[in-house]
C-alpha cells in the first residue's frame with residue numbers, strides 16, 4: 001500500500017468532491033481534507049466522509065457466488081464463476097440470437113468501465129440490448145439539451161460562475177441534501193446580491209435558502225415555465241436581438257407559450273399569478289441569469305418538453321451561451337456525465353456518437369478493429385429492457401445498478417429479473433438485485449482501482465487507487481477481459497485502466513464529447529480537464545474558440561468580459577486546454593443557433609381521481625445514496641436515516657386520522673408500500689413524498705409509474721396517483 005495521502009474523489013454523487021485518502025492504523029484508509037480541489041474546497045457530506053466504511057471486507061463480497069442446485073448462493077472460485085457466466089450468455093445467444101443477451105450498466109461506473117461495457121455488448125455479445133440506470137436520471141435533460149443546443153453537457157459552465165450571476169432558478173433540485181458542499185455556491189450568489197428562486201412542491205432545506213420559493217403541484221413544471229415565458233413576452237422582456245442572431249423557432253414557441261395565460265397556469269400549478277410575476281422580474285432584471293434543473297422536472301413522462309420549456313425561457317431572454325448565463329442540468333451520479341457519453345446507452349457509441357450515424361460507426365469500428373456492419377443498431381431503453389427480461393431477453397449481465405430497489409414498478413421488474421434464464425451481477429456488496437443472480441462477482445471499488453469520472457461540470461477527473469482490494473476481489477475491467485476471452489475475443493479488453501482510456505481517447509476523437517486531448521498525466525497534474533478537449537492536431541470540438549481553462553483557486557476575471565475567463569492552473573501547456581464554457585460564440589447545432597422547443601402543457605400520465613386522490617412524489621435524503629446498496633451498510637448513515645417514511649401535510653394527516661409515526665399504507669395501481677408517517681407543513685397538502693432508498697415493505701418504487709417520456713424514455717418517478725390509509729394493528 002502507498003504510504004502517504006492519495007488525492008482522489010468521492011465514490012458517490014456527480015459533484016465528485018476532492019478528498020485525500022490516508023492510510024489508517026487498521027490497514028484501510030481514512031478520508032482527510034483535500035482543500036486544494038476547487039469544487040468543494042475540502043468540504044464533504046456525511047456520505048463522502050464515511051465512504052471508506054464500504055471498503056471493509058466485513059460488509060462486502062469477497063468471493064464469487066454461484067447458485068447451487070438447491071437454489072442457494074454458494075461461494076465459488078473465479079474460474080467456475082466466469083465459466084458459468086460465459087456459458088449462460090452463450091447459451092442464450094445460440095438458442096435465441098444475439099439480442100437475447102442483455103447488458104445493464106450504471107452511471108457510477110468510471111469512463112473506462114462504461115466504455116468497456118458498451119464495447120463488450122456490441123462486439124463480444126453482438127447485442128443491441130444494452131442500456132443503463134442513467135436513463136432514469138438525466139436522460140430528459142440530455143434529450144432537451146441536445147435538441148436545443150446540439151450538445152448535452154450537464155453544466156455548460158463551471159460551478160464557480162454560479163455566485164457571479166444575477167439570478168438562479170433551481171427547478172426540482174435539492175442540493176442541500178443531494179450535493180451539500182455545492183450549497184455554498186448559492187449562498188455566495190445571495191451574498192453577492194444575486195437572487196435564488198427554488199421550484200419544488202416541498203419547502204426543502206434548499207428552498208429555505210431561497211428568496212422566492214414556488215411550490216407547484218408535482219408534474220406541472222411545464223405549465224409553470226410556459227406561464228413565465230408568457231409573462232416575459234407580455235411584459236416586453238424578450239431579447240429580440242439575441243433571438244434574431246442566435247436562435248431559430250421562436251415564432252412557434254412564442255405562439256405555444258402565449259396560449260398559457262397566467263391565470264390558467266395558476267390553476268394548473270397552484271402557483272399564484274403575483275408569484276409568477278415576481279419570478280419573471282427577478283429572472284429578467286439582472287444582466288445575467290441561469291436556470292438549473294434536476295430530477296424534479298426531468299423525471300416526468302414529459303420531462304424532455306419540460307426542460308425544453310425552461311430552455312425556451314433562457315433563450316427568449318438571451319440567457320444562454322453568454323457569460324454567467326445559461327441553462328444547466330445538475331447531473332446526479334458520480335460519473336453520470338461520462339457514463340452517458342461512452343457507449344452504455346442504447347443508442348450510442350463512445351464520445352456521444354450516434355449508433356445510427358454511418359460515419360460514427362465507421363470511426364468506432366476502426367478503433368475496435370471490427371467491420372462497421374457488424375455493429376448492432378440501437379436497443380431498448382432501461383425500463384423497456386427490464387420489462388423485456390425473460391421474454392425476448394433471456395440472459396443479463398448487470399454492472400453498477402440495483403434495479404430491484406431503484407426501477408419504477410419495482411415488483412414487476414423483480415419478477416422479470418427472476419424470470420430470466422440467466423442473471424449475472426458484478427457488485428461490491430450483495431445488493432437486492434445481486435441476491436437474485438445465478439452468479440455474483442465481487443469487484444473492486446473506487447479507492448482500490450484507478451479510473452476517470454466526468455463531473456456535473458463536464459470536468460474529467462482522475463480517481464486514484466489508494467489501497468489494494470481485499471483478496472478474492474477483481475476489477476470490472478478484469479471481469480470483462482476474462483469474459484471476452486471465454487466468448488472468443490482475445491484482444492481489445494485490456495485490464496489496465498490507462499490503456500482503456502487511451503483507446504477511449506481515440507474512439508472519441510472528433511466526436512461531440514471529445515476526450516482525445518486528455519491524458520492521465522494531465523489529469524494527475526491539474527484539477528481536471530473540461531471536455532471537449534481535442535488532441536493537438538486532432539479535429540476541433542464544437543466550440544473551438546472557447547479555449548479557456550478555469551482557475552484552480554477561485555480567482556476570477558471580469559464578469560462582463562465577452563470571452564470566458566482564462567486563469568490557467570499553470571500546468572496545461574500541452575495542447576488544447578479543455579472547454580470550461582460552451583456555446584459562447586455559437587451553439588453546437590449545424591447553423592450554430594439554438595433551437596426553441598415548440599411545447600405545450602399536458603397532464604401527467606396518471607392524475608389523481610376518486611380512487612387514488614393524492615399525488616406521490618419521490619426523491620432523496622441526505623444520508624442515503626440511491627438504492628442504498630452502499631450507504632445502508634454504513635452505521636453512521638443508518639443512524640441518521642434509518643428507514644423509509646411518508647412525508648405528508650398536517651391537513652392530509654388529519655383527514656386520514658394519522659399521527660406522527662403511524663404506519664401508513666400507500667397504494668397505487670402498481671402495488672402497496674407501508675412506512676411511518678412524517679407530518680410536516682413543508683409539503684403541499686395534495687402531495688406525499690417518499691424517499692426511494694430502501695427495499696422491502698417501504699420500497700417507494702413498488703408504487704411508481706413506469707410511464708415513459710416519448711423522447712428520452714424517462715419513467716415518471718416524480719408523479720403518480722395514490723391513496724393512503726393508516727395501518728391499524
Ligand SMILES: Nc1nc2c(c(=O)[nH]1)N[C@H]1C(S)=C(S)[C@@H](COP(=O)(O)OP(=O)(O)OC[C@H]3O[C@@H](n4cnc5c(=O)[nH]c(N)nc54)[C@H](O)[C@@H]3O)O[C@H]1N2
Pocket residue numbers: 013014137171172173174175177178179199200201202204217218219220221294295296297331332333334617618619620621622623624625626627689718719
Ligand atoms: N444524499 C443523496 N445525494 C444524491 C443522491 C442520493 O441518492 N442521495 N443521488 C445522486 C443522484 S444519482 C441524483 S440524480 C441527484 C438528484 O438530485 P435532486 O434532483 O436534487 O434530488 P431528488 O430528491 O430526486 O429531487 C429533487 C427535488 O425535486 C422535488 N420534486 C418532486 N416532484 C417535483 C416536481 O414535479 N417538480 C419539481 N419542480 N420538483 C419536484 C422533490 O421534492 C425534491 O426536493 O442526487 C445525487 N446526490
Ligand SMILES: Nc1nc2c(c(=O)[nH]1)N[C@H]1C(S)=C(S)[C@@H](COP(=O)(O)OP(=O)(O)OC[C@H]3O[C@@H](n4cnc5c(=O)[nH]c(N)nc54)[C@H](O)[C@@H]3O)O[C@H]1N2
Pocket residue numbers: 106107108109110133134136137138295299332333399400401402403405406407408426427428429431443444445446476618619620625626627628629630692700701704717
Ligand atoms: N422512485 C424513484 N426511483 C428512482 C429515482 C427517484 O428519484 N425516485 N432516481 C433514479 C436515479 S436518478 C438513479 S441515478 C437511479 C439509481 O439507482 P441504482 O441504479 O440502483 O443506483 P445505485 O444504488 O447507486 O446502484 C449501484 C450499484 O452498483 C454497485 N457499485 C458501486 N460501484 C460499483 C463498481 O465500480 N462496479 C460495480 N460492478 N458495481 C458497483 C453498488 O454497490 C450498487 O449495488 O435510481 C432511480 N430511481
Ligand code: SF4
Pocket residue numbers: 010011012013014015016017040043044045046047048049178179180181
Ligand atoms: S456531495 Fe457528493 S461527491 Fe461530495 S462528498 Fe457528498 S456524496 Fe461525495
Ligand SMILES: [Mo]
Pocket residue numbers: 136137138332333
Ligand atoms: Mo441519478
